[in-house]
Amino acid sequence: MTAPILEMRNISKTFGPIKALKDVSLTVMRAELHALMGENGAGKSTLMKILSGAYKADPGGHVTIEGKPQAEAAGAVAVIYQELSLAPNLTVAENMFLGREIATKGVVDRATTRKRAQPILDRLGVRFSARTRVEDLSLGERQMVEIARALTTDARLIVMDEPTTSLSARETERLFDVIAKLKADGIAIIYISHRMEEVYALADRCSVLRDGVFIGTLDRAELSAQRLVQMMVGRDLNSFYKKQHVASADHSGTPLLSVRDMAGGPVRGCSFDLYRGEVLGIAGLVGSGRTELARLIYGADPRTSGNVMLDGQAVDTSAPRASLDAGIAYLTEDRAKLGLFLDMSILENVNIGVIQQDAKQAGLLDFRAAAKRAGDAIKALSVKAPSARMPAGGLSGGNQQKVLIARLLETGPKVVILDEPTRGVDVGAKSEIYKLIDQLARKGVGVIMISSELPEIIGVADRVLVMREGHIAGEVADPISQEAIMELSTGTAPQTKGATQ
Template sequence: MTDAGKPVLDMQNISKTFGPVKALTDVSLTAYGGEVHALMGENGAGKSTLTKILSGAYVPDRGGTILVGGEPLPHGRPKAAKAMGVAVIYQELSLAPNLSVAENIFLGNERSSRGIVNRSQMRSQTQPILDRLGVDFSPSTIVGTLSLGERQLVEIARALSANARIIVMDEPTTSLTSRETERLFEVIAALKADNIAVIYISHRMEEVYRISDRCSVLRDGKYIGTLAREELSAERLISMMVGRELSSFYTKEHRSDLEDAEVVLDVTDVSDGRKVKNCSFSVRRGEVLGISGLVGSGRTELARLIYGADRAVSGKVVLNGRDVTPKSPSAALAEGIVYLTEDRKQLGLFLDMTIADNINMCVMAHDSGFAGIRNFKTARSRADTEIDTLSIRAQSPFVDVGSLSGGNQQKVLLGRLLEVKPKVIILDEPTRGVDVGAKSEIYRLIDMLARQGLAVVMISSELQEIINVADRALVMREGEIAGEVTSRPGKPIEQEAIMRLSTGAKTAA
């Protein structure tokens, strides 16, 4: 790619209005063949709206232009966008799990002979594409049997089958293992070598540093600027995304008074007979205990055992000196142990229900008044309190949760758990899929909860998050607690010590 060449994509002065809301204002974006162009911005910055305009799902306001290979792109026509070489791979994959790889790749464009679908021809045309991607599965493999990483590759194969010149990837590594992420990066490098433009949307700065050639930033629906690879830095990107400097973000003040605090949660020799093996630890009042480890190390499985979502075959959970080993989530809730799932959309929130209903979900029975009639005034008051305390940005408590940004959705789920008045709160990947500004707010909320006396257990795949937020960190490896890394005033948790324990390189001192 050279700046002297013509861009394969040239979007100029793109605006989009939804009623009274201006989602995009005069946004411009260019991409060249053979480059990875990262697109960053907080949730709600306009990245998804811009992508949907490019794909033809949305029609932009009058005045903007989109050129693909120098030719005007018809607005609001997805088939025309696809025919011109535009492919979008969304975070929520659009595959049919009951169909084969070949059938998914040609879905809507099936090969046929005399009105009969020719599956043999589709398989034969799919195989060279799979060979190009270097995958292990075949055209006949049923998609439902593939891992998430492999399904991503099927989406890419579908784009290549349509001769895509521009491939947009929206948060492609959110649910991938480290190995699957590495495989995806290898495929992206191959796409670059084939002169395909990759627009890469991500919140993960380490990925942007590693694979992008340029990075553009949106904020509040406006184009802020583009940085070349050599210009990228956390300070510049954060300042562009949120309009303030890195120094204004959350920094943990490590406490020295926790050693004398009483033990609230004591977990002893908990096992599930499969993934988790004889795990023991304790958490003190006001402490944030981080749990780190590589993907597949058993962190979430351990949390689910403590919460009663899965049944333990051995061990016990003691709360304030009393054995409360839960046999179900409802039993855990009754004792004051709550769990924030890592998958808020599938396992946590009711996206088509209001903020108020989501916040009140666990305590709705408390609002039953005369003749079983619900006291809606109490429910509204409860929701208003959480919206104010957690700084949830919404027009009213009666807005559907599905319309909120990722950070605000996470706060709604947290608000529901806090209404239980918990003693222990387990947070599984609490900032997954939220932007950098919302992360800072969630970190402050975690610190606030700890200072109010809750025992906090935080599972995170981000080492920097563990270092910034936790007072002490346990490291899991192959279903066992491999060791502990502590912090103290003036000396935070050491990243190198966590990695040594995670990989089994050697025991941390």
């Protein structure tokens, strides 16, 4: 890393009265992975859009790539966005050269396209060929196609925006291997992620933005959760997990929720109890059956066996509507595809689960009641939006999650199942979601929280059920430790007491 590949100096960007970036400077060296962190709305995406040329910086800013002005460095920078922009019906090779097709006498030359594409794929070590259709690839493999497309432009700097959000653990490891190869070839990477463990594992340096302002850069040896959180949100890490609810250690009374012999798909024979005002964590490796168990309880997937009791009474949870009517709400892990209606407003999303409450005579709706409900939710959950009429798709990930949570809470549930509630949201939004979970428990709501982040589970939950290969391997409580959870997750510890088998 002898010379910078990128220098951005005094970059500002104004949108009307809003100052999105204020005199930001960023230097990236050759062959380094430079993490860029900050809360949603900190200015990361705006800065990268200026780098890619999608936005023009305010006068006074300068961008040089490999020592040349930005306008003279076409093709040197490639951006891989969180939402992949591939054409599923086309082959890998066709996607790699999409928009830059290789033609002979005005006709696309598919043979030459494949011939040019295959060596790049071989360089990345992928297991599919240039002929493979993208629709037949996994998400992780599609991510590799995006990287391969970047290499067709001879990019020397690649921006990766939340690249592991939808990847399995194995696909993430594969991506990390490819990143190491890219660095060895002298390619620099700007890596945007909310996952601190990835930053610790990969970053040579890390820069932080907050409210459009450059806060500072840390070398690898300086990286720590404490320092990063302080820089990103301006407050101490210890403020993250402050439990104010007190879960009773006496489980001799009637459980709020009882699940017995739940089975379906990969899940088999799962039984457990949840008590009023308790936060029950569910942990386990990817593929252990955590989400599948939640969907069976809620009635989103067909079950082969199992029943649910609420306050000691059998309830119908054979379908989501029946579960909601019984008092059980479920927050999906995929808010974009299975949760929110992105083209609908915040107001419509918040109210869609209770729309029948606003019905008047002749089938008319009470829009004033709906507007008040949405306005109250925006205020209570600190949703950052100009108005309730804003489309949900225009919100940041953290604010989208808050809107989805607001919709669930309007149904007045007794039990809330939260599946990866902080996935893809920044540390500030995470802290607010943790506080909300604590508030629900203090009101006597039973909370089940599924999470892949062990520090999160340990900080928020009162007890943790650990799943392995579709069944509950055991329970960890008092104290909850990462070691105990991982032993049960991997099968290196004997089954422990706690879950009702």
